[in-house]
Amino acid sequence: MSEYIIETNGLTRRFGKHVSVDHIDLRVPEGKIYGFLGANGAGKTTTIRMLLSLIRADEGSVQIMGKSLQHEREKILRNVGSLVEGPSYYGHLSAYKNLKIICKLMDLPEKDIDQVLDIVRLAPYAKKTVKDYSLGMKQRLGIAQALIRRPKLLILDEPINGLDPAGIQEIRNLMLSLCHEQGITIFLSSHILSEIQSVAEEIGIIQNGKLIFQNSIKELENKRRTKLLIETENQQEAFRALSSAGADVVLQDGKLLISLTEKMDQSRIFNILQPFSIQHMQELTASFEDIFLTLTGRDGSL
Numbered sequence: 001m002s003e004y005i006i007e008t009n010g011l012t013r014r015f016g017k018h019v020s021v022d023h024i025d026l027r028v029p030e031g032k033i034y035g036f037l038g039a040n041g042a043g044k045t046t047t048i049r050m051l052l053s054l055i056r057a058d059e060g061s062v063q064i065m066g067k068s069l070q071h072e073r074e075k076i077l078r079n080v081g082s083l084v085e086g087p088s089y090y091g092h093l094s095a096y097k098n099l100k101i102i103c104k105l106m107d108l109p110e111k112d113i114d115q116v117l118d119i120v121r122l123a124p125y126a127k128k129t130v131k132d133y134s135l136g137m138k139q140r141l142g143i144a145q146a147l148i149r150r151p152k153l154l155i156l157d158e159p160i161n162g163l164d165p166a167g168i169q170e171i172r173n174l175m176l177s178l179c180h181e182q183g184i185t186i187f188l189s190s191h192i193l194s195e196i197q198s199v200a201e202e203i204g205i206i207q208n209g210k211l212i213f214q215n216s217i218k219e220l221e222n223k224r225r226t227k228l229l230i231e232t233e234n235q236q237e238a239f240r241a242l243s244s245a246g247a248d249v250v251l252q253d254g255k256l257l258i259s260l261t262e263k264m265d266q267s268r269i270f271n272i273l274q275p276f277s278i279q280h281m282q283e284l285t286a287s288f289e290d291i292f293l294t295l296t297g298r299d300g301s302l
């Protein structure tokens, strides 16, 4: 069986001539929060709708929990909770009654309602009509509606959109506790890098329908290449020596800016620069945003 809770192969969807999702191979490990990052229009919602079988794929396959979505749709979706494009609810009813309707419709035990309301921290407001809830509370009710079926996998499409900082913090804490305390895998989409960075262990970056990066957040951080900013007695000569030795070097405001690599490490650079005597040296590390910019050509907020 696959070690991934979601695995797609060549998943593709076109709208007319436009390829919205272009042969993506998702690998979502079980028991973690996977952040699916992309700008508006990059293809996140289209991908999620295919994962939930809300629209069909033009090409490729989806396996969830080791089963083919095409062949075992109902069995799979029974174990998947989702919140896509905002929650839907009866505003004139309480959160409790909204959940009760879902239990009736889906033949689920009503005894779980209190616990689920407690998890999303709506228990004190369970009897209040939902139309009087804040946006963040409505969003948490949406998550409660997904949780009531006790899913192994929770798919959340931009769950913090439109929330105030307190609401964002609530959802963030909720995602962390659902994953770490309840063992639920969370597939979370967002267009904000820092949002994904604050909760996710794994990340997939989608741009123009293509998955341009997929790995652990740690691995993305490893891409931060350290650079050295050096001044010597003879910058022009030092620059030539470094260039001809194959270093990635530029002259910036009269200083040598050198990228460290495995081959061109600090001691090798010192060796090359020995004849020019180093006067000043500074180490620079790229920020997470810098790496992102290198990958996507855009800054942290897409």
Ligand code: ATP
Residues within 6 Å of the ligand: 015, 018, 020, 038, 039, 040, 041, 042, 043, 044, 045, 046, 047, 191
């Ligand atoms: P957003 O955060 O804005 O929802 P997204 O990453 O979720 O962005 P999608 O909604 O998946 O992006 O859209 C991807 C592309 O597919 C866009 O260019 C969009 O215009 C197009 N698209 C999505 N749904 C349809 C549709 N039903 N008909 C035509 N084009 C569509």
